[in-house]
Each structure stands twice: as structure tokens, then as C-alpha cells.
Amino acid sequence: xxxxxxxxxxxxxxxxxxxxxxxxxxxxxxxxxxxxxxxxxxxxxxxxxxxxxxxxxxxxxxxxxxxxxxxxxxxxxxxxxxxxxxxxxxxxxxxxxxxxxxxxxxxxxxxxxxxxxxxxxxxxxxxxxxxxxxxxxxxxxxxxxxxxxxxxxxxxxxxxxxxxxxxxxxxxxxxxxxxxxxxxxxxxxxxxxxxxxxxxxxxxxxxxxxxxxxxxxxxxxxxxxxxxxxxxxxxxxxxxxxxxxxxxxxxxxxxxxxxxxxxxxxxxxxxxxxxxxxxxxxxxxxxxxxxxxxxxxx
Amino acid sequence: xxxxxxxxxxxxxxxxxxxxxxxxxxxxxxxxxxxxxxxxxxxxxxxxxxxxxxxxxxxxxxxxxxxxxxxxxxxxxxxxxxxxxxxxxxxxxxxxxxxxxxxxxxxxxxxxxxxxxxxxxxxxxxxxxxxxxxxxxxxxxxxxxxxxxxxxxxxxxxxxxxxxxxxxxxxxxxxxxxxxxxxxxxxxxxxxxxxxxxxxxxxxxxxxxxxxxxxxxxxxxxxxxxxxxxxxxxxxxxxxxxxxxxxxxxxxxxxxxxxxxxxxxxxxxxxxxxxxxxxxxxxxxxxxxxxxxxxxxxxxxxxxxxxxxxxxxxxxxxxxxxxxxxxxxxxxxxxxxxxxxxxxxxxxxxxxxxxxxxxxxxxxxxxxxxxxxxxxxxxxxxxxxxxxxxxxxxxxxxxxxxxxxxxxxxxxxxxxxxxxxxxxxxxxxxxxxxxxxxxxxxxxxxxxxxxxxxxxxxxxxxxxxxxxxxxxxxxxxxxxxxxxxxxxxxxxxxxxxxxxxxxxxxxxxxxxxxxxxxxxxxxxxxxxxxxxxxxx
Ligand code: B12
Ligand code: SF4
Numbered sequence: 001x002x003x004x005x006x007x008x009x010x011x012x013x014x015x016x017x018x019x020x021x022x023x024x025x026x027x028x029x030x031x032x033x034x035x036x037x038x039x040x041x042x043x044x045x046x047x048x049x050x051x052x053x054x055x056x057x058x059x060x061x062x063x064x065x066x067x068x069x070x071x072x073x074x075x076x077x078x079x080x081x082x083x084x085x086x087x088x089x090x091x092x093x094x095x096x097x098x099x100x101x102x103x104x105x106x107x108x109x110x111x112x113x114x115x116x117x118x119x120x121x122x123x124x125x126x127x128x129x130x131x132x133x134x135x136x137x138x139x140x141x142x143x144x145x146x147x148x149x150x151x152x153x154x155x156x157x158x159x160x161x162x163x164x165x166x167x168x169x170x171x172x173x174x175x176x177x178x179x180x181x182x183x184x185x186x187x188x189x190x191x192x193x194x195x196x197x198x199x200x201x202x203x204x205x206x207x208x209x210x211x212x213x214x215x216x217x218x219x220x221x222x223x224x225x226x227x228x229x230x231x232x233x234x235x236x237x238x239x240x241x242x243x244x245x246x247x248x249x250x251x252x253x254x255x256x257x258x259x260x261x262x263x264x265x266x267x268x269x270x271x272x273x274x275x276x277x278x279x280x281x282x283x284x285x286x287x288x289x290x291x292x293x294x295x296x297x298x
Numbered sequence: 299x300x301x302x303x304x305x306x307x308x309x310x311x312x313x314x315x316x317x318x319x320x321x322x323x324x325x326x327x328x329x330x331x332x333x334x335x336x337x338x339x340x341x342x343x344x345x346x347x348x349x350x351x352x353x354x355x356x357x358x359x360x361x362x363x364x365x366x367x368x369x370x371x372x373x374x375x376x377x378x379x380x381x382x383x384x385x386x387x388x389x390x391x392x393x394x395x396x397x398x399x400x401x402x403x404x405x406x407x408x409x410x411x412x413x414x415x416x417x418x419x420x421x422x423x424x425x426x427x428x429x430x431x432x433x434x435x436x437x438x439x440x441x442x443x444x445x446x447x448x449x450x451x452x453x454x455x456x457x458x459x460x461x462x463x464x465x466x467x468x469x470x471x472x473x474x475x476x477x478x479x480x481x482x483x484x485x486x487x488x489x490x491x492x493x494x495x496x497x498x499x500x501x502x503x504x505x506x507x508x509x510x511x512x513x514x515x516x517x518x519x520x521x522x523x524x525x526x527x528x529x530x531x532x533x534x535x536x537x538x539x540x541x542x543x544x545x546x547x548x549x550x551x552x553x554x555x556x557x558x559x560x561x562x563x564x565x566x567x568x569x570x571x572x573x574x575x576x577x578x579x580x581x582x583x584x585x586x587x588x589x590x591x592x593x594x595x596x597x598x599x600x601x602x603x604x605x606x607x608x609x610x611x612x613x614x615x616x617x618x619x620x621x622x623x624x625x626x627x628x629x630x631x632x633x634x635x636x637x638x639x640x641x642x643x644x645x646x647x648x649x650x651x652x653x654x655x656x657x658x659x660x661x662x663x664x665x666x667x668x669x670x671x672x673x674x675x676x677x678x679x680x681x682x683x684x685x686x687x688x689x690x691x692x693x694x695x696x697x698x699x700x701x702x703x704x705x706x707x708x709x710x711x712x713x714x715x716x717x718x719x720x721x722x723x724x725x726x727x728x729x730x731x732x733x734x735x736x737x738x739x740x741x742x743x744x745x746x747x748x749x750x751x752x753x754x755x756x757x758x759x760x761x762x763x764x765x766x767x768x769x770x771x772x773x774x775x776x777x778x779x780x781x782x783x784x785x786x787x788x789x790x791x792x793x794x795x796x797x798x799x800x801x802x803x804x805x806x807x808x809x810x811x812x813x814x815x816x817x818x819x820x821x822x823x824x825x826x827x828x829x830x831x832x833x834x
Contacts, residue, residue, distance in 0.1 A: 029388045031355035036346075039380035040310060045692050047775025162387070173780075231351055238310050241771050244761045253348070253487060256751055263754035 016206035020199055023216055024158055030220075032227035033159045037234040041170035046237075048174050052113035053240045055106070057233045059117055060129040060289055062106045062183070066092045067296025068152045071140045081149065084201035088157075088194050105183040112180035121290035128232025130286050135225040137296075139218060146211055150218020153202060157195040159223060161188045299433050301335060302363035302392075303328040304354060304385075305345040306370065306377035309694065316697075317347050319752070319759040321490050324498035326545060327369045327398055327421065329476035334422040335429045336477065339365075343480045346381070348487055354381065358388040364436060365429060369398035372676050373697045375407060386412035393432050393441065397421045399517055400693075403677030405450050409458050414441050416450040419517070420466050420503070422473050424448035466518065470503065470525045475533055490543055490573060490598070491666070492745050492752030497537035498545055501530045501559075505548040507577070509602075510615045510794060511642075513677035514547045522548070524555050527562040534563075534570050540744065541597075542572040550576025550599070556587055563594045571741060573598035573636075578626035579618040585629045592633035597741055598665075599630060603639035606658035612796040614642075614672075620658070627662050631730060634737030638666035643716060645671065645703040646788045652715040656722035665730035669719040670698035680794070687791055690773070691781035700773055706788040713766035720764065 027033060040046075041054075069089050076082040092102055107118030117123055125133070140148040164184045171181045178185065206212045239245065254262065265271050287295065305325035309315050325345055332341040344357055358366070366385035370378035378401075382394040397417035401408050405416045417424050427446050435441070443451045448464030467473055478485075478497065486495040502525065504518030525533075534542055550556070578601045581588050588596075603623045605611050611618055623639070630637040639662070641655060659667045673696055674680035674688070688702050695702055705712040735742045762768040778784060 029355065029359050031352035034355045034384045034387050036307075036351050036354065036380055036384065037310065039383045040376065042383055043379035044376035044694065045776065045779060047779075049775040166383070227352060234310055234351075241774070242762055242768060243771070244765055244768060245758070256747060259751050259754045263757050266758060 016203045016212065019206050019212045019216075020154075020202055023154055023219060026216075027154055027158045027219055027223065028162055030159070030223040030227075032223035032225075032230065033162050035163075035227060035230035035234075037230045037237075038163055038166040040234075042166040044170070045173055046170055048113055048176070050237050050240075051171065051174055051176075052110075052115045053237045054233055055110045055113050056115055056117045057126045057128055057236050059103075059106055059110060060125045060292060061132060061229075063103045063289065063293050064133055064296045065102070065152075065156075067293075068136055068140045068148070070296075071137075072145065072148050072152060075140075075145050075148070077145055080201055080204050081145070084153075084197050087197055091190055091194065102183060105186065109176075109180055109183050112176055117289075121293075122288045124283055124286045124288055125292050126232075126236065127282075127286065128229045128236065130292075131232070132225050132229040133292060136222065139221055143218065143221075144214050146205060146214035147218035147221070149202070149205070150215035150220075151222035153198045153219075154195075154215070155219040155222030155226075157198050158219075159226065161192055161195070164188050299339045299364040299429065299436075300361055301332065301339045301341045301365045301367065301429065302357065302361055302385075303332050303341065303343045304366065304368045304381045305343070305347060306368055306374050306381050307346045308374040308377060319755045322347065322488050323490075323543060323545065324478070324481060324484075324488050325369070326476055326498050326500060328367070329478060329480050330473075331367065331397065331421045331425040332480050333474045333477040334426050336480070339429055339433075341480060345481065345484050346377075348484050354384055355388060358385060363389060363392050365393045365395060365432060367395040367397065367425070370396060370400045371398060372400045372404075372693050375400045375404075375693045379408070379410065379413070382410075383412045391436070391439070393428075393436070395425075395428065397425075399513060400676065402517060403513055405460075411452070411456075414452055415443060418448050418450065419464060420448075423467065424464050466503075466521065466523065468523070470523045471529050475529065475536075478537070485539075489748070489752075490541075492749035493541045493571075493573070493598070494748045494751070495539045496541040496543055497539040498543045499530075499533045499537070500545045501525045501533075502546045502549065502551075502555075506551065507548070507617060508615055508679075509617075510679035510796070511672060511675065512547075513675055516677055522551065524552065527555065527558040530559055531562045531566055531568055534572070535566070535568055537570070540571060542570050544572055544574035546574060546576075548576055549574040550580035550584075553584060553587060556584075556591060560587075560590045560594045568595075570595050571597045571744070573600070575600045577601060577618065578603060578639075579622040580626075581629050582622040582625035585632075588629050588635065589633045592635050596635055597738070598636040598638060600638040600640070601626065603627075603662075603664075604642050606641075606655050609795075610642075610644075613794050615796045624662060627664055631663065631665075631733050632737075634734050634741070636665040636734055637730070638668060639664045640668045640670055641719075642670050642672045642698075644793065645701040645712070646706045646791065646793065647712075647715070648706060649711075649715060652718070656719060659719075659723040660726045663726045663729040663733070664723075665727060665734060667719070667723050667726060669716065671701050671716065673698050673700075673702055683794065684791070687783055687786055689777045689782050689786065690779060692776045692779065695773055695776060700769060703791055704786045704788045710766060710770060713769040717764050717766045717769070720760075 066089060069085050069092070073082060073085045073089070076085060103118070110116070110118050136151060139151045143151075164187050168181065168184050168188070171184060202215060206215055303325075305328055308317055325343060328343050332343055335341060342357070342361060342363075344353060346354060363385075366382065366389065368378045368381045378396055378398075382396060385392060385394050393414050394412060395415045395417060396408055396413055401416045402418040405418060408416050415428060417428070424446065428443060428449060431443055431446055440454070441451065442453050442459070443449055443461070444459065445461060447462050450458060450460040453459050476499070488494070488496050488498060490496055502522055504520070504522040505512075505514045506520065506522050508515050508520070572595050574596070576599050581599065581601070602616070604614055604616055606620055608619050611620065627637050627639070639659075641659065643652065643655065672680075674684040675696055684703060689704060690702055701709070701712060707715065
């Protein structure tokens, strides 16, 4: 007698649909999507000033998102994939938001936070955003097409509504008007549509075990980068409130000697100056907002 | 059933704070309620103060709990909510439960769609019953808990229902002692200053005094209950750590019990170094007993010295005096007990008042002075008096380090004065350490490496804590938000004298137990003092 596991049975009728259901569940439960920082936005009365730091760290991601799609569009192996990518691109360029592209919408939010980063294209891209963008550029250019699709497709479209769902109540609590946070509310609505279109496209692609594995890998790579990104944004918010926190690393366990050595290092003005110089150098090597957008177009 | 109990971080990871440098206590509330259900269910405790940010989501995915519980005092209420909202996202079928001081005293704040049950008051028996009920009902997804005393829950139709109060366990010995193996993975990482590795236990619950800034007596309904000496020593013996923090709010309150504890420790030959919290008047009035406690391992007492003025003490209903503080400090130093004193400044203080406090602390030669700002914490009499005169309702600023009432000095000046406290009183600390080292060389030798470790960590904290701008940055954009009263000045605030009747409060149910120290005695004290002052 052949024993069929429940899992197997569930997968038999339409393995790609079952795969997508599992993938969606895993994405929605991922630490990147459920980062405590996002839950804190929902529950703590962060001020506009905190959201300014949030926004300034997030903005670059918004500016370059379409470049991932454009790259994938060029590499798309079939018209189905192209169709989905094109539909999303049209939205990102301004459909549903009175012709304003998403970067422009985000600019309105930044202005409401008291930031003029959107008018300062020569500002350096903050470290967390830079790492996130670099990883995604790598995924959409170097990894197989389906890995890229997994990252910008489910890795974004199924994750974003859930993440913004946590952020929006915090923004409202901080006193932003609906117009000021339109970027966020729009994404909760739009990405549900994008997610549904995407599901159709992915169902066609996820026909083989290998294809499914590639889509999953892409989504997970994106979410890991996302987790790191939110941790970085949170660090920036904490750092902004507590600029004198030499090493904002919480109750991190260290050996006795590790602790002493670190304090000795931090206590030495020369070594701190050295560290600052290295940080300045790293910052100089990071592109500006204008450069990173141009890189995306190239 | 699988039960996950989560200790929230009090602040976003990376922000230096009390838990990182001064006192990281075991999550005893969670080990206590976890132990109560562990014979029937699989229990895990996750201490987010010692975990990476992604540990919660990962554990929820991997452990798939049926119940997720968390605890909260006022300052970490938002963090506790964040824990439960993540739990609801990842494990929508799990029951979400919150307990502790803040949910008990301010349950309305947890009236949220992702919080299923609020456990009010003592948690062990309530949690046992709640888990049993949920185990039976969860297949049907029935989240109604009518009749489970000590809980408020959300009915299926979304209504919030409040059950009758649960009576406190009369005999603490009847409760299972918290099983510390639940936090075995974190062993060695809890500390008080340089004293580590440290275990945490409790030996009593409640306090029979009624200070108007403190919620303990309200939480425990003016009753104090004690563990027997043998149960205490059982716990101490079971700790492999050389140092133990006894978390009681007022350990120094019952002479007979303290004597019995000494007898039991001596009879069983248990040698541990331990620390606790207690009142200065007791220490001052019982020097012999303090000596005996010191001989039996008591090395540190954390006490609310609060003030250098009897008027202020009376205003706080502290029912003690500054002379008792001086005497207690002397007794403790003499017996080699580190005295950690908490002092409170008030938002309406002038420079002279700050200077007066620093002088007093210096003259005390107290080992560890801790400076706080008088804060109307939710659930206290002070809160009921000032709840409409607050500059902010942001709970993160109720950490006793931020002025939530208007200051008389400009805020920047106020924090400058406040930050100066540790520098101003450094000599007191040095002198006290010298004196105690002479009396307790063995103990001091044992904590020496810990102390070096502590100073290494605090150095990084001090950069924040000694800079008044950090306090201003902390509150930037958070004052005068929703719930705050606009246009308030310090002159609008009338501080209590201690003589006023309690602001009416709806009793939590059940009758209040009479105060052990009646108000009359306190009034007599005041009369006596004024007689002494005029030389009668
Ligand atoms: C250890 C301790 C700390 C530790 C760690 C806190 C912790 N949560 O472990 C440290 C030193 C960090 C700390 C800091 C502070 N603390 Co403190 N702390 C305590 C202390 C002394 C013991 C806590 C404890 O473990 N108790 C033993 C357990 C068994 O009791 P319990 O917590 O009440 O738990 C029972 C029930 O509440 C319930 N329960 C609790 N949680 C849950 C969860 C579930 C799921 C269930 C079912 C039941 C349940 O069941 C438990 C068993 O019966 C308490 C006083 C006290 N007696 O509780 C003050 C206390 C909690 N702290 C208090 C305060 C004010 C502070 C500070 C704000 C001020 C200060 N400077 O001390 C800071 C805040 C720091 C910050 N980060 O912002 C107040 C809180 C008042 C309030 N309105 O919330 C208390 C009550 C002291 C007081 N005198 O008022 N504190
Ligand atoms: S003596 Fe201590 S524990 Fe008791 S009510 Fe006063 S402050 Fe609270």
C-alpha cells in the first residue's frame, strides 16, 4: 500500500497554488515583515521627528523600486511575466495617484515630517537603505529571473501591505493627515491588487520544483534584507534621540575582557577619531540619491 | 498546549537604559505563571531583553504556541502591546494574554483587538484556569472566558467583559515556587550593578504602607503576605548563583519573619550573598537584626530615602523621617551592607533645593545614590490627583527620569541640575565603598571583576546620562501630545502635603484591608516632631 502524506495530498491537485499559499503564509510570518520596530510604530506614540528619521532612511528605497522592475522586464522570459511587471510599473509611475509617481508622493510625506531630503538629491544614501538596494540590485541582475521575481514580487507585494498596516496607525497617531500619508495607504490598497495579479503570474511560473524553489529563495533573500533594513532604521531613530550612545547595542552579551577592551577603545579619543574617519570614508563611498537613481537607469 | 511567555524589552533595542547597565532582573512574573501551568503544558520563556529583535518572530514560527503571554509595567506598556500584535500577526489562532502592574491598574489601555485576555492581579491561579479553559475551547475558537476570575476578555462579538476579581492566595507557600529552569538559557546574564551572576526570587508580596507615589499597596490591596522561612531558604539553596536579589518591595517589614529567616539560614548552613529592598525606618530601628541579617549574607538594601526634608517625606506619605534615613545608612555601613538610596526630586525644584539634596547625600556617604523625578505613575494616588495636569501621557517618559509635570526652572536648566547629581555626590560613593570594603573584604573581592565589568558598561551609559541634552532629546516632540494639558505652568500644580484624603477611586472589587500602620500613628509622629522642635 502506498502511504500518501497529507502534505503530499494537499500539493497534488495544483502544486503551484499550494506552493503560493505556503509562500504567502511564510512571508506574512517572516521576521522582516513582523519586525518589532514596525509593531512599535503601531503601539508607541513616536513623534513626527522620529518619523522624519524613518522617512529619510526609507526614501531611497521608494525612489529605486521601479528600477528593479525595469531590469526584470528586460530579462522576463515570457509575455505573462512582462505583463505583470508592466502593470505594476504603470501603477508605480502614478496610476491611481493622480499621476504622481511614488517618489513624489513620498516627498510629500517627507515634507510633512519637516524634511527636505526629496529636494536634496546630492544627499548620501543612508547605510541601511544602501545595503538593501545593493542586495536587490544584485538579486535582479545576477540571480536567475525567477529569484528576482520572487524578491520584487511576493517579497515586496505580499509583504508591504502587512508592514504598512502596522505603520499607518502610528503615523495617524503622530498627527499626519490622510493626504500626507497617502503613499502608505495607497500601498496597502494597491499592493493587494498587485499581489493578486502577481499570484496569477506566479501560478504559471511555479510549475516545476526548481522554479518554485527559485521564487521562494528570491522572496526570502528580499525579506532578510528587509529585516536588516528595519533594524537599521530603528537604530537610526534611537541614535537620533540618543546621539551620545557610543555603541547602541543594548544588552549584548560580551566576555569580561571583550567588555573592557571595548570600553578602553571607546575611551580613547584617538581610536574613536579613527573609527569616525572610517565611518566618514564609508559614507563618502556611498552614492548620493541622484547617483543611485541614475545607476538604476543604466 | 504550547505556551510562550515573552518578557518585552523596555525600549527599542540599542537604547542604553537601566536594564543594560544597572539592574537586569529575571522575568519572575513569567517564571511564576509559567511554573503554575508547566505540569499540563509545554512552556517557553523568551526574554527579549537578551535576544535579538528577530527572536520573537522566529520563535512564534518555530514553536507555534497556543497561548502567548506577556507582562507589563507602565514604562513598557507599548512594548508589551507590540509583542502581542506580532503574536496575533504570526499566530492568529493563539490566545494573547497580558498581565502585570500596568494592565491590572489601567486595563482599558489594553482593550485592543489583538489582546484577548487581561489578567488582573496575582497571576498564577488565574493563568492555570485560563489555560484549562482555552485548552478545552480552542478547537472551537471560543475566546470567551466567563467566570474565570481575575480576567477581562473580549467576547466573540468584540465586547470587553470583566470577570469578578480573584482573591489573592492567602498562603504564599501554597503557590509553586518559580521554576528557574525555564530561563536556564539566560543563566548568568542577570545582574545588579557589578553583582553577577545573580538570581532573582521573591519572598513576600505587597506592602502595608501607603505612599502616594507607589502602586504596590494598591496592586496588592494593602495586604502583605509572606513565604515561610523554610520556603525562602529552599529557593535560595536551589540557586546555583552566588548572588540573589530578593525582589520584595518591602522586605524589611516584619521582625519575626526576618529573625526566622536568619534562624533557618543558620540551621541549614546556607551561605549566599543576597540583596533586597526595604524601608529605612526598619533598618534604623532594628540595628541588631540588621547585623544578624548581614551575618547571614545580606549585602545590599535598596531603600526609598526619597527626600532630605521631613515635609517632603510627609507629603509623600512616607511615614519616615530624614533622621531615620541617616540612622539607617549608618547602621548599614557599620554592618557592611551597601545602602542604595533612591531620592526624588520634584519638577518645581529650584537650584537651591537641588544643592540641598546633593549636600545631604554627601553627608550620608551612601554607597549607591539613585536620583529620580517624582512621577505620578498610573495606579497611584498621585496619578489620580494629577492625571489632568500632565505634560505628556507617553508612558515611556514615566520612567522617573523625565519630568511629566511642568518644571519651575527652564527644562534645560532643570535637567542640568538633575544630571549633576552623580558628579556632585561621587565622594559619597567613594567613602562608602572604602568603609564597606574594610568590613566585608571577602564580598568585595568576590564582586571585583563584576565591578570592573559594570564600570566598563556604565562608562558608555554615562555619556548619555550625564548629558542633560539626552533628556531633552528623549522628550522632543513627545510633550503636549494627546491627553496632555496645554499651557500648564509649574504654578498650576499644587503638590500634596500628605494630609489630604485619597482621591476617590472605584475599588477594584472586594473590600480593602485596613492599613497596618494607621494614619493616627503617623499624625502622632508629626505632633511629636513639632514638640521636639519647640523643645517640649
Ligand atoms: C524587578 C523590578 C524591576 C526590574 C525589572 C522589571 C521586570 N519586569 O522584571 C527593573 C530594575 C528593570 C525595574 C525598573 C523599573 N521599575 Co520596577 N520593579 C521590579 C519589582 C521590584 C519586581 C518585579 C517582579 O519580578 N515581581 C515579582 C512578580 C512575581 O510579580 P509581578 O510582576 O507583579 O507578577 C505577578 C502578577 O502581576 C501577574 N503577572 C505579571 N505578568 C504577567 C503575565 C501573564 C501572562 C500573567 C498571566 C500574569 C502576570 O502574575 C505574577 C505572579 O502573581 C517590582 C515590584 C514588584 N513587587 O513587583 C517593581 C515595579 C514593577 N517597578 C516599577 C517601576 C516604577 C519601575 C521603574 C519605572 C522606575 C524605577 N526607576 O525603578 C523602572 C522602569 C525602567 C524602564 N526600563 O523604563 C513599579 C511599576 C509600577 C507601574 N505602574 O507599572 C513597580 C511595581 C514598583 C513599585 N514600587 O511601584 N523594575
Ligand atoms: S514603603 Fe515602599 S513599597 Fe511600601 S508603599 Fe511605600 S514606596 Fe511602596
